[in-house]
Amino acid sequence: MPEREVFWNISHHWFFYLLAFLSVLVFFGGCYRSLWIWRKGRPLSGNPLFGSILGGILKDILGNAKIFSGDFFGGLMHLFIMWGFLALFLGTVLSAFDEYIFHFLQGGVYLFYSLTLDIFGLLFIVGLIMALIRRYFIKAGKMNNLSEDPLIVFLLLAIGITGFMVEGYRLVAKPEPWTSWEPVGAYLAQFLFGNPFRGHIIVWWIHILLSLIFIAFLPFSKLFHIIAGSLNIILEKFPSEVFTLDEKEKISAEFSFRQLVALDACTRCNRCENKCPSNLSGEALSPRAMNQKIKSYIKSKYSISRLIQELINKPAKEVSRAEVIKGEEAWMCTTCRACVEECPLTINNLDLIREIRTFKVEEGTEVPALVGETLEVIFKYGNPYQGAKAKRGEWAKELGVKDLSLGGEAELVYFVGCGPAYDSRLQRIAQSVVKIFKKAELNFSILGNKENCCGDMAKRVGEEGLLEELIAKNYETFGGYGVKGIVTTCPHGLKMLRDEYPLYRKKLGIELREEIKVEHYTEVIAWLLQEKRLNFVKGLRKRVTYHDPCYLGRHCGIYDPPREIIRKIPEVEFVEMVRNRRNSFCCGGGGGRIWMEEFPAREKISEIRVRDAAEVGAEVLITACPFCLSMLEDAVKTAGYEGKIEVKDLGEILEELTGDLIF
Numbered sequence: 001m002p003e004r005e006v007f008w009n010i011s012h013h014w015f016f017y018l019l020a021f022l023s024v025l026v027f028f029g030g031c032y033r034s035l036w037i038w039r040k041g042r043p044l045s046g047n048p049l050f051g052s053i054l055g056g057i058l059k060d061i062l063g064n065a066k067i068f069s070g071d072f073f074g075g076l077m078h079l080f081i082m083w084g085f086l087a088l089f090l091g092t093v094l095s096a097f098d099e100y101i102f103h104f105l106q107g108g109v110y111l112f113y114s115l116t117l118d119i120f121g122l123l124f125i126v127g128l129i130m131a132l133i134r135r136y137f138i139k140a141g142k143m144n145n146l147s148e149d150p151l152i153v154f155l156l157l158a159i160g161i162t163g164f165m166v167e168g169y170r171l172v173a174k175p176e177p178w179t180s181w182e183p184v185g186a187y188l189a190q191f192l193f194g195n196p197f198r199g200h201i202i203v204w205w206i207h208i209l210l211s212l213i214f215i216a217f218l219p220f221s222k223l224f225h226i227i228a229g230s231l232n233i234i235l236e237k238f239p240s241e242v243f244t245l246d247e248k249e250k251i252s253a254e255f256s257f258r259q260l261v262a263l264d265a266c267t268r269c270n271r272c273e274n275k276c277p278s279n280l281s282g283e284a285l286s287p288r289a290m291n292q293k294i295k296s297y298i299k300s301k302y303s304i305s306r307l308i309q310e311l312i313n314k315p316a317k318e319v320s321r322a323e324v325i326k327g328e329e330a331w332m333c334t335t336c337r338a339c340v341e342e343c344p345l346t347i348n349n350l351d352l353i354r355e356i357r358t359f360k361v362e363e364g365t366e367v368p369a370l371v372g373e374t375l376e377v378i379f380k381y382g383n384p385y386q387g388a389k390a391k392r393g394e395w396a397k398e399l400g401v402k403d404l405s406l407g408g409e410a411e412l413v414y415f416v417g418c419g420p421a422y423d424s425r426l427q428r429i430a431q432s433v434v435k436i437f438k439k440a441e442l443n444f445s446i447l448g449n450k451e452n453c454c455g456d457m458a459k460r461v462g463e464e465g466l467l468e469e470l471i472a473k474n475y476e477t478f479g480g481y482g483v484k485g486i487v488t489t490c491p492h493g494l495k496m497l498r499d500e501y502p503l504y505r506k507k508l509g510i511e512l513r514e515e516i517k518v519e520h521y522t523e524v525i526a527w528l529l530q531e532k533r534l535n536f537v538k539g540l541r542k543r544v545t546y547h548d549p550c551y552l553g554r555h556c557g558i559y560d561p562p563r564e565i566i567r568k569i570p571e572v573e574f575v576e577m578v579r580n581r582r583n584s585f586c587c588g589g590g591g592g593r594i595w596m597e598e599f600p601a602r603e604k605i606s607e608i609r610v611r612d613a614a615e616v617g618a619e620v621l622i623t624a625c626p627f628c629l630s631m632l633e634d635a636v637k638t639a640g641y642e643g644k645i646e647v648k649d650l651g652e653i654l655e656e657l658t659g660d661l662i663f
Contacts (some may be wrong), residue, residue, distance in 0.1 A: 002110045006099045008170065011202050017209060030219025034264055037302045040152050041257040042248075046239035052145060056233045060346065067344040070583075073138065077130035081156075084124025086162070091117045093173050111181040116169075118184045118553030125160045128153055144268045144288060148221055155214055162207035169190050169200035174458050228264035229345040235261060236346045241314035242503040248429060254321065255298070255355060262347045263295040267578075268422075272349060273341035273462040277586040278332045283601030285332035287339045287349040294352060297324040328556065330356040331368055335460055335591030337551040339584050357464030370474070374595040375463050378470075382452045384595060387422035395420070395427040395447030399434050405448030409482040412444045414498065415520075417490040418453050419626040425633075426626045430489055432655035433521050439658055442535040443525070444487065450477050459500065461592045468508060471501055475510045486518045489651075491551035491558075491625045492590070494520045498556065522624050522650060526561035529568055537659035545618035546650075547577070547632065548584035549625035562624050562650055577612045585609050587635075589627035606635035613645055624650045633641065 006012055022277055039652060059065045064082065068075030093114065098105040105113055112277040131153050135143055167185030173196035179186040192199060237257045243256070255263075273279050279286055301321075330353050339349045360367050374384045393403055395416070404410055414437070420430035437444055457463075457471035473499075478486075488494045498518035505512070528534045546566060552558045559581050566574050577587045588605030598604065610632060613621045621636075623629055632647045 001177070002114075002181070003108050004105070004110065004114075009173065009197055010204055012027040019172075019208070019212050021218045023024075026054045026216035027219060030216075030224075031227070033302075033304060033307055034219060034224065036307055036542050037298060038257050038260045038264075039259045040253060040302060042241075042251050042253045044245055044257050048234075048237040048239070052237040053234055056237050057230075059346070060233050061230050064344070066342075066346070070342075072456050073130065074134060077134055080123040080127025081131065082127075083121075084120045084127055084160075085156075087120030088117060088124060088135040088160075091120075093364045098287075099495050099521055102636060104131070106228050111178055114178075115181045118164075118182055120565070121160060121163060122184050122440065125157065125337075128157045128160065132333055142274070143270050144358050146268070152223060154659075155217075159207065159214060161208065164188050164190070164612060165203045166200060166207055166427075169203060171195040171198045172198055180616040183540065191329060199557075202308045219478070220629060222267050223241055225265050225267045228261055229267070232258075232261050232265040232345050232347060236348065240503060241351070242500070242507055244468060244504070244507045247507070248464075254359075255281065255294075255352075259348075259352055259355065260298065262352065263291060263344075266291045266295065266343045266347055267293065269344065271342045271344065272347070273343040275338040276597075277334060277336060277338065277588065277605045278290050278601075278610070279312050281588075281605045283599050284327075285329045285333045287333075288438050289354070290329060290353060290356070291347070291349065294324055294356070297321060310359040316359060322517060323357055325359045325363070325365060328366060328368075328599065330360065331371070331592075331596060334550070334588055334593050334605065336552075336586035337554040338586065354462055357460075358464065361462045368596050370596050371461055371592060374457060374592075375461070375466060378453050378457060379466055382473075383418040383422060383471075384453070384457060385418060385422035387418075392421050392451055393446065395430055396434060396448070397444060399431060399438070400432050401438070402445040403448035403596055404445050404481050404616075405450040408445070410443075410445035411484040412442075413478075413480065413481070413483045413486050414444050414446050415454070415488045415493055416446060416451060417487050417488065417493045417626065419630070421451065423626075426629065429626060431628065432651040433489060435655050436525060436528075436534065436651065436658060440528045442528070447477060447481070450481075452477065454490075455495040455500075456490075456496050457537045457592050457595065459496065460590070468504065470585070472508060472510065475501070475505060475512070477513060478516060483516060484514065484598050487521050487524050488518065489521060489626060491520060491549045491556060492627065494518060495551050495555050505543070515578060516525055520558055520624070521563075522552075522565060523558065523559045525651075525654060534654075536568070536570050536657050538596055538622075538657055540569050540653065540657060541571045542619045543573045543575060543617055544622055545575050545577050545613050546580075547587070547613070547621060547623040547627045547628060548587050549623060550584065550590055552624055554582055557603055562622075565650060565654065566622065568630065569653070575616045575618065577616055577618075585612060587625075587628040589631040594627050594630065604635060604638065606631040610635040610639050610641055610645065614641055618645060621645055621647045622653060623647065 010228050064079050067078050084356055091113065094105065135145065135149065162186050165188060167182060168189035169192055171179055171182065171185055171189045172192055218226070238258070241256055241258060243251070266288070268288055275286055276285060294614070331355045333350070335350050337350060340346060362643070377386050378384050381387060393405060396403070402408065402410065404413070414434065419426040421427070452473050453470055454468045458467040458470060486497055488497060502515070525534070544566065546562055548559060565574065585608060586605055587609055590653045610621070621632060623632060629649050631648060636642055636645050636647055
């Protein structure tokens with residue numbers, strides 16, 4: 001009957017068990033060290049939906065979906081290695097179960113088991129060869145290569161090849177009638193020479209030694225992403241993290257549990273860097289390098305020697321974080337979220353970079369002068385434009401719109417935002433949106449002089465105290481006027497009011513009569529068009545393209561409403577830029593960058609984006625964000641496209657093309 005003896009032709013079993021014990025001991029020691037470090041972080045909060053976790057496991061962990069995105073060869077390579085490894089590991093577990101607990105690997109079950117391991121073992125080796133080709137030929141010079149990278153690949157290759165050699169020598173020494181169920185070993189057996197019994201023993205011990213070295217080495221290498229990466233994908237299904245100033249003071253941890261897991265998940269694959277607009281423009285920022293710098297600091301701070309000192313209750317010397325916050329790279333981040341979308345393991349570089357910014361703000365270390373000045377202005381005036389609070393509603397004085405600062409209540413409020421309230425160019429966006437809403441006879445109001453900054457700038461640069469003060473003031477205003485719904489001009493305001501505010505509200509103990517629904521104006525206009533409450537009175541005979549604002553698209557997931565609106569415009573020719581939707585390219589103004597001086601670079605981020613529009617022959621570059629409008633209009637001038645490309649907000653275009661409601 002087909003079956004196999006685990007220790008066939010092998011003696012000194014005790015030595016194998018000793019080595020296996022030591023290997024597993026080192027493995028669990030390394031895992032314990034990582035868990036010990038993770039638990040030094042701020043604790044997890046919130047509960048995810050089981051369905052979202054299951055979806056992440058099936059799609060991103062088992063299916064490698066994000067690895068395949070934009071890199072089919074890399075995705076196939078990783079799939080072969082991962083599933084080959086899992087199959088071989090599971091095969092080893094089943095073999096041990098069969099040997100020590102219940103004997104079931106015999107007959108047809110054993111034949112299927114043997115064939116399955118041969119197939120997946122071959123895929124494992126093919127995947128490793130693909131990894132070498134990809135890293136050193138296809139991606140030559142584009143990846144961050146360290147000495148451990150080829151070492152890991154060749155170690156795994158040696159384990160896979162020696163495994164088949166063990167099978168081959170066994171089949172030569174002990175011929176079996178079912179060799180067709182062990183095709184790889186049977187084929188390899190034709191090329192093996194010498195005494196098969198001695199060859200089997202030698203190669204078996206080499207295979208075992210390499211396998212045990214791999215097990216012991218795993219938690220101390222990038223291979224630990226097998227555990228940390230899978231955990232990070234699951235943790236990203238939890239609600240976004242928010243820690244108030246009081247909580248941070250009580251916990252006194254620099255990073256959160258999730259962030260520390262993310263650092264161990266990073267494999268230095270460089271995909272984040274290859275999508276980062278700051279890096280692509282020639283600036284010094286590399287999300288991958290910043291992750292590794294933070295990780296080095298954490299590993300240094302929580303070294304094995306410190307772990308031992310804690311275990312024996314001996315005081316440990318503190319490690320300075322001066323090196324990790326050194327440099328201006330953290331300020332170069334536009335918080336566009338391209339790196340998060342691109343990362344196969346969904347590492348949130350934005351949160352890590354924001355922590356560095358927070359450290360800098362707290363310590364007053366290398367904070368750009370304009371950032372400090374802007375924060376002071378927001379604190380003093382309630383906006384970054386130094387505009388008088390009494391003049392915040394002046395942009396609407398000729399529009400006849402209901403202003404709550406003059407009295408009354410309203411369920412739906414148009415939250416204009418600082419830019420459209422004070423900047424003369426951006427005021428045209430707000431005025432256009434109001435005119436559109438009035439044409440559609442939408443019942444809404446504005447807060448006028450009672451509107452305050454949403455806190456996006458404070459949030460992105462890490463000024464927690466100012467942020468919490470703004471949130472409390474705005475909620476007080478919303479509650480006082482009975483606001484139940486908000487429409488925003490700015491995607492940054494949408495992100496704050498829709499996603500960030502509710503998290504802070506719960507932590508700050510702010511009570512509301514009911515949750516406030518927050519939408520972007522493009523969502524409302526798309527609905528108004530669908531309900532036929534708006535009608536076009538003329539067309540637009542131009543070739544147009546649409547720029548996805550990062551905060552409207554990648555941050556808030558709104559891609560379709562603006563496109564639905566554009567496609568309904570009569571006579572328009574709509575073309576997509578190559579980089580669109582979740583792969584859109586940033587304007588360069590997010591993350592507080594619109595309030596900073598330019599950093600040294602080959603070219604401006606905004607100019608790269610304008611060139612994208614020029615390459616598809618666009619006459620009009622449409623966007624739906626005040627920041628994007630400002631950045632792209634300037635870029636059209638500096639990049640030499642003035643008179644060739646016009647930048648317009650979608651609201652401005654619709655106001656020109658639509659008429660009053662007709663019954």
